[in-house]
Amino acid sequence: MIDIYIDGASAGDPGPSGAGIFINYKNGKVENHSIPLGQMSNHEAEYEALITALDLCIERGIKMVSFRTDSKLIDDAIEKRYVKNKRFQPYLEKAIARIDQFELFFMKWVPSNQNKNADSLARQAIRKN
Structure with missing residues (x-):
């Protein structure tokens, strides 16, 4: 099982934003992705990080994944397949459509220090905007 750590960050609300994705293949190989996202809110950046990471896994043919996020918003939305704020509904629908392509998918909330x-990759991406 591959571990994928995701984070979105924004310098303002909205403001310049970025996605950070760290993929650990657990065989000594890792991937770092720092993706500028333009102007958006922090929550939108979190969703963009998730969707981009899912796309990366699908492109690579990865079928079993364990995602880690420090965003309770993302973790709760994926677990419940529901969002209170309808502004995030299109993001959730995109994510679910991708998640359903995996044989095995886990999402786990982790504290920021894990x-x-x-997080560092997301902050680097903000500076690339």
Whole structure:
């Protein structure tokens, strides 16, 4: 099982934003992705990080994944397949459509101090905007 750590960050609300994705293949190989996202809110950046990471896994033919996020919003939305704020409904629908393509998918909330790689990559992406 591959571990994927994701984070979205925004310098303002909205503001310049970025996605950080850290993929650990657990065989010594890792991937770092720092993706500028333009102007958006922090929550939108979190969703964009998730969707982009799912796309990366699908492109690579990865079928079993364990995602980690420090965003309770993302973790709750994926677990319940529901969002209170309808502004995020299109993001959730995109994510679910991708998640359903995996043989095995886990999402786990982790404290920020366990998500430092993805956080650092997201902050680097903000500076690339």
